[in-house]
Amino acid sequence: MSFFKKLKDRFVAKEEPKNLQDDLQPLDDIGTQDIDPQSESQTKTYDHKPVDVFEQPQHETKSAPKKQSNGWEFDFEDDDLISIEEFEEWESQQLGAKFREGLEKSRENFQNKLNDLLAMYRTVDEDFFEALEEMLIQADVGFNTVMELVESLRMEAKRQNITETADLREVIVEKIVEIYEQEDDELQKMNIQEGELTVILMVGVNGVGKTTTIGKLAHRYKAQGKQVMLAAGDTFRAGAIEQLQVWGDRVGVEVIKQKEGSDPAAVMYDAVNAAKNRGADILICDTAGRLQNKANLMTELEKVKKVLSKAVPGAPHEVLLALDATTGQNALVQAKAFKEVTDVSGIVLTKLDGTAKGGIVLAIRNELHIPVKFVGLGEKLDDLQPFDAESYVYGLFADMIEQSTEEENKATEVLKDVRDE
Numbered sequence: 001m002s003f004f005k006k007l008k009d010r011f012v013a014k015e016e017p018k019n020l021q022d023d024l025q026p027l028d029d030i031g032t033q034d035i036d037p038q039s040e041s042q043t044k045t046y047d048h049k050p051v052d053v054f055e056q057p058q059h060e061t062k063s064a065p066k067k068q069s070n071g072w073e074f075d076f077e078d079d080d081l082i083s084i085e086e087f088e089e090w091e092s093q094q095l096g097a098k099f100r101e102g103l104e105k106s107r108e109n110f111q112n113k114l115n116d117l118l119a120m121y122r123t124v125d126e127d128f129f130e131a132l133e134e135m136l137i138q139a140d141v142g143f144n145t146v147m148e149l150v151e152s153l154r155m156e157a158k159r160q161n162i163t164e165t166a167d168l169r170e171v172i173v174e175k176i177v178e179i180y181e182q183e184d185d186e187l188q189k190m191n192i193q194e195g196e197l198t199v200i201l202m203v204g205v206n207g208v209g210k211t212t213t214i215g216k217l218a219h220r221y222k223a224q225g226k227q228v229m230l231a232a233g234d235t236f237r238a239g240a241i242e243q244l245q246v247w248g249d250r251v252g253v254e255v256i257k258q259k260e261g262s263d264p265a266a267v268m269y270d271a272v273n274a275a276k277n278r279g280a281d282i283l284i285c286d287t288a289g290r291l292q293n294k295a296n297l298m299t300e301l302e303k304v305k306k307v308l309s310k311a312v313p314g315a316p317h318e319v320l321l322a323l324d325a326t327t328g329q330n331a332l333v334q335a336k337a338f339k340e341v342t343d344v345s346g347i348v349l350t351k352l353d354g355t356a357k358g359g360i361v362l363a364i365r366n367e368l369h370i371p372v373k374f375v376g377l378g379e380k381l382d383d384l385q386p387f388d389a390e391s392y393v394y395g396l397f398a399d400m401i402e403q404s405t406e407e408e409n410k411a412t413e414v415l416k417d418v419r420d421e
């Protein structure tokens with residue numbers, strides 16, 4: 001099976017669920033008098049948004065399971081039963097839709113530029129590879145990663161004797177996945193201690209999205225039926241404690257806090273002991289985002305980690321570094337600085353929806369050797385998604401993938417017709 005077909009099978013519904021299709025109607029038919037004149041949806045388009053799993057769905061699909069505060073709820077009417085396979089298929093399509101939506105800006109950039117290149121350079125030669133290198137570097141993929149990627153493309157083109165650039169399309173996408181997945185897959189998973197307390201420490205500079213990510217993570221784990229607690233370890237910035245409390249209230253989890261200016265290590269001490277006493281499954285700790293003074297930050301993080309590990313051996317089980325995708329190469333510089341200060345077990349790449357240069361994911365993985373565990377694809381509660389390379393390339397090249405598999409299907413049909421005649 002071709003790689004594009006594999007991706008399409010994984011992420012695209014074969015047919016729209018019937019009742020979802022019934023709900024689709026051109027906005028013109030609904031009437032536009034109530035629509036904000038500034039609204040983007042003024043153009044004749046279809047109100048076809050992916051079903052939101054965690055918030056009130058816009059289109060209720062009859063067979064889709066519904067998320068409740070205590071886990072999944074299935075509609076057990078006879079004809080509505082779905083198998084585990086169907087559920088997994090449905091879940092995979094939701095994931096595809098999320099990445100497709102969140103990576104819209106990057107997709108426009110990647111797809112358009114690649115199509116332009118393929119139109120401009122028809123034969124596979126050094127000029128084409130150089131232009132491709134430039135395109136990828138501009139999309140924040142990172143110099144070393146680009147060199148590695150394009151070198152493996154050169155070899156693959158030679159091996160398969162590919163002479164037309166259009167035939168390289170699929171190989172390029174496949175190589176992107178390969179380059180990401182060449183590192184240890186086990187590290188990609190969150191280190192969650194089943195049946196015991198797991199402590200997650202969130203670090204990163206100002207404004208990258210630490211607190212927002214904590215809220216989204218808490219929501220995700222709570223929806224999985226886990227008891228989650230939060231620690232307001234950013235005692236430095238005015239309003240930081242209240243901001244975390246707002247997230248705690250929104251998600252419905254307890255926040256352990258002290259007053260502004262108190263010692264973060266003391267907050268962590270309270271929080272980790274409270275979490276142990278309450279039998280919580282997951283404690284997520286916020287920290288202050290300042291890096292003016294490396295030595296200070298190192299001392300403070302060490303102190304916090306000591307308190308946590310004294311209370312729970314092995315804690316913190318994850319130190320997640322939040323990086324803002326819109327800051328591009330600067331995110332790499334931040335990550336390198338943090339790596340010198342503390343052990344980082346995973347990256348949360350926030351605001352990927354806000355950049356057209358989604359290539360930074362590859363640079364982080366390949367140059368820092370730290371897995372991207374989650375990506376922020378928007379500001380809503382369920383816009384934090386676990387990262388995996390196939391979902392990512394699907395988001396980046398969805399139209400190209402769908403179009404090319406349609407062409408492939410048509411070609412197969414023509415061949416079949418010819419054979420039948």
Ligand SMILES: Nc1nc2c(ncn2[C@@H]2O[C@H](COP(=O)(O)OP(=O)(O)OP(=O)(O)O)[C@@H](O)[C@H]2O)c(=O)[nH]1
Nearest residue numbers: 206207208209210211212289350351376377378379
């Ligand atoms: N579009 C988008 N916005 C995001 C995402 N994640 C966070 N944000 C926004 O980024 C801004 C900063 O987020 P915070 O969570 O306050 O960042 P922080 O790292 O805690 O900041 P400090 O506490 O000041 O260090 C907020 O306006 C968030 O809504 C994302 O994935 N997508």
Ligand SMILES: [Mg+2]
Nearest residue numbers: 210211234240
């Ligand atoms: Mg914060």
